[in-house]
Amino acid sequence: xxxTINNGRTVYNYYKKMKRIIFFWALVCVLQACNSxxxxxxxxxxxxxxEWNIFRGDESLSGYTDIRLPESPVLLWTYKxxxxxxxxxxxxxGITYWSxxxxxxxxxxxxxxxxxxxxxxxxxxxxxxxxxxxxxVGRIDGxxxxxxxxxxxxxxxxxxxxxxSASPNRVNFKGHRAIVFGSYDNFLYCVDAKTGDVINSFxxxxxxxxxxxxxxxxxxxxxxxxxLRIINCETGVSTDSLLLEAYIPASPAIxxxxxxxxxxxxxxxxxxxxKGIIINQKKIMESSGENGSFNSVPAVASKAVYFLSDDRHxxxxxxxxxxxxxxxxxxxxxxxxxxxxxxxxxxxxxRTGIISIIDINNGELVWEYDTGxxxxxxxxxxxxxxxxxxxxxxxxxxxxxx
Numbered sequence: 001x002x003x004t005i006n007n008g009r010t011v012y013n014y015y016k017k018m019k020r021i022i023f024f025w026a027l028v029c030v031l032q033a034c035n036s037x038x039x040x041x042x043x044x045x046x047x048x049x050x051e052w053n054i055f056r057g058d059e060s061l062s063g064y065t066d067i068r069l070p071e072s073p074v075l076l077w078t079y080k081x082x083x084x085x086x087x088x089x090x091x092x093x094g095i096t097y098w099s100x101x102x103x104x105x106x107x108x109x110x111x112x113x114x115x116x117x118x119x120x121x122x123x124x125x126x127x128x129x130x131x132x133x134x135x136x137v138g139r140i141d142g143x144x145x146x147x148x149x150x151x152x153x154x155x156x157x158x159x160x161x162x163x164x165s166a167s168p169n170r171v172n173f174k175g176h177r178a179i180v181f182g183s184y185d186n187f188l189y190c191v192d193a194k195t196g197d198v199i200n201s202f203x204x205x206x207x208x209x210x211x212x213x214x215x216x217x218x219x220x221x222x223x224x225x226x227x228l229r230i231i232n233c234e235t236g237v238s239t240d241s242l243l244l245e246a247y248i249p250a251s252p253a254i255x256x257x258x259x260x261x262x263x264x265x266x267x268x269x270x271x272x273x274x275k276g277i278i279i280n281q282k283k284i285m286e287s288s289g290e291n292g293s294f295n296s297v298p299a300v301a302s303k304a305v306y307f308l309s310d311d312r313h314x315x316x317x318x319x320x321x322x323x324x325x326x327x328x329x330x331x332x333x334x335x336x337x338x339x340x341x342x343x344x345x346x347x348x349x350x351r352t353g354i355i356s357i358i359d360i361n362n363g364e365l366v367w368e369y370d371t372g373x374x375x376x377x378x379x380x381x382x383x384x385x386x387x388x389x390x391x392x393x394x395x396x397x398x399x400x401x402x
Contacts, residue, residue, distance in 0.1 A: 007044060018212040049383040052091040053130040055167035056297060056338065056378065060254035063306075064297030065381050068343045069357060070400040073367065075384070077112035081393035088167075088377035089395060090150070092133075094385050095378065096395060097126040099137055105147065108395055109143045111386070118152055127167040127211075127377070131193055136179055138164025143395060144181060144189070148195060150343075156196030166211040166251075173234045175218045175314040177213035180219050182208025183269040188219060190233045200236025204229060205383055210251040215259065218276040222248025222261060230276050239276030244269065250294070250338070251373075255300040258319070262288075262294030262307055268317065270305075283324035285315070295379070296338040299346065301360065306346055307335040314348055326363030330356065347386060349375040355388055355398075371396060 049067070056063045083100035083145045090097050095115065103124045106118025123140040130136070134155060135147045140163045147156040152349045162184025168398035170193065177193040184207040190199045205224040213220045215230075217264040218239065219233045222228045226245040228242045246265035253260050259271040267284035271278050284305075299306045304325060307315045313333065332352025340347045345366060346358045353375055359368040385399035 017101075019188050021332055026346050027159055030329045032192070033316040034081070039354045042270050048092045050091065050359075052089075052380040052382055052387075054090060055088055055127045055129065055211050056251075056253070057340070057381070059169055059171070061211060061213040061297055061398045062253050062255050063297060063338055063378070064255065064341045065141055066343050066380055067383055069347065069381070070384055070388065070398075071167070072400070073350075073357075073398040075369070076385070077107045077110050078397070079114065079395040081106055081395070084391060085377060085389065085393050086391070087389065088127045089389045090128055091380050091381040091382050091387065094382075095129070096397075097128055097135065098389055099126065100393055101125065103139065105135065105375070107149075110397075112397060113158075116149070116152070118147060121363075124155050125163075127223065129168050129170065130179070130389065131170045131179070134193070136193075138166065138168060138181055138183075140165070140183070142183060144168065144179065144191070144196075146193075158189070158191050158196045158198065160187065160189065160369050162207060163211055165202045168198060169212050169214050169219070171214055171217055171219070171233045176234075178233060180212055180214070182212060182221060184208070188212065188231055188236075190219075190222070191237060200233075202231045202236050202238065206311045207364055210249075213254050213259070215254050215257070215273050215276075218273075220252050220254070220259060220273075222250075222252065222263075224248075226263065228252065228261060228271075230273075230274055230278070240278050242269075242271070242281065245287070246293075249295045251297045252303075253305070255299045255302075258300075260284075260298045260300055260305045262298065263286075264293045264295075266293055266309070268294070268298075268305075268307060270319070282322065284319075285316055285324070294335065295336055299339040299341045301341045306339050306341060306360075306371055308337070308339055308348065310334065312364075314346065315356065316341060316346075316360065328356075328358055328363045328365070330354070331368075336376045340381055342386075347379050347381065349377075349379060349388060351376060353390070355379075355396075369398070 019396040087098040097398040103120035126138040160183035206223040267286035272280035335351025337349040
């Protein structure tokens with residue numbers, strides 16, 4: 001039925017035009033959501049201009065941020081704790097936190113002043129993680145601990161039957177805010193972030209040494225039994241698995257629906273994921289006598305994935321073509337530190353203490369600094385600065401002099 005108004009235009013035509021406008025904006029929103037999910041650009045949930053509050057910067061362990069590194073950075077200050085650590089630094093509200101091997105959790109502000117100090121009084125190897133003003137850290141005695149940053153007090157503990165050596169991750173599903181982590185007792189645990197009550201657990205075939213990567217509500221991790229496993233965090237049930245050619249020494253990294261992982265023999269795999277299922281898989285780098293094994297977590301950008309090899313090279317592999325676009329020889333053994341992609345640069349540390357910034361377009365060195373100390377942790381990056389933690393517990397803050 002057509003209804004007319006006084007000026008002769010019709011309500012019918014009016015609503016027809018409004019329907020087109022609404023459809024157009026809905027289409028724009030869908031396209032924006034697709035871009036966000038594809039991982040082509042933008043920060044992840046764990047990131048912000050002054051936030052790097054989880055290992056590798058986000059829940060997918062991508063090692064990517066769209067924050068640019070400062071031009072010609074200089075050492076602004078160094079804080080020396082004098083205690084050894086296996087931790088990487090994390091940053092929350094402008095405060096850099098880490099754990100030392102004796103169980104102290106330290107927090108240093110952007111001026112290099114110690115403002116947080118909490119002693120767990122037990123050995124810790126893991127990198128902490130912060131979720132809504134609560135710091136979570138695993139301990140060698142097998143306990144996951146939740147610490148209030150405001151009250152500087154333990155909120156809860158959850159005990160496993162083996163040591164917890166890797167950083168926990170975080171996931172949301174159906175009203176639950178949960179913490180996901182593995183233990184040397186061969187179990188993956190999903191516990192309530194607020195109460196520490198177990199939601200579910202999954203028994204794997206071997207002990208869990210590395211951090212798990214998250215793809216939506218699915219945890220993905222590898223082990224020394226060479227299996228890559230995918231677990232639904234809500235149900236604790238395995239949704240898929242893949243046997244690689246050698247054991248998996250480091251965590252996988254995810255961008256969008258694509259997961260990248262290396263095995264100890266030197267193979268690099270790309271997996272396409274959908275609802276916890278591997279729908280496509282391929283090797284994008286074959287093991288050979290030329291490339292070594294991969295012991296660090298890869299870093300993933302929109303066009304390329306970056307791997308540190310124990311043959312002392314940083315490899316850039318084109319994600320679309322599956323070919324090596326360039327490789328850069330580092331000065332010294334890379335060790336366990338993992339690269340970070342900062343928009344158009346790659347930030348790399350070596351066990352020998354050298355920090356390098358490399359252009360992603362051509363693989364050329366842009367900047368280099370020798371700390372003189374062993375580095376095993378990964379960098380943390382915020383706007384205008386980046387933090388490097390040495391194995392001796394020295395925190396190096398680099399940036400631009402204002």
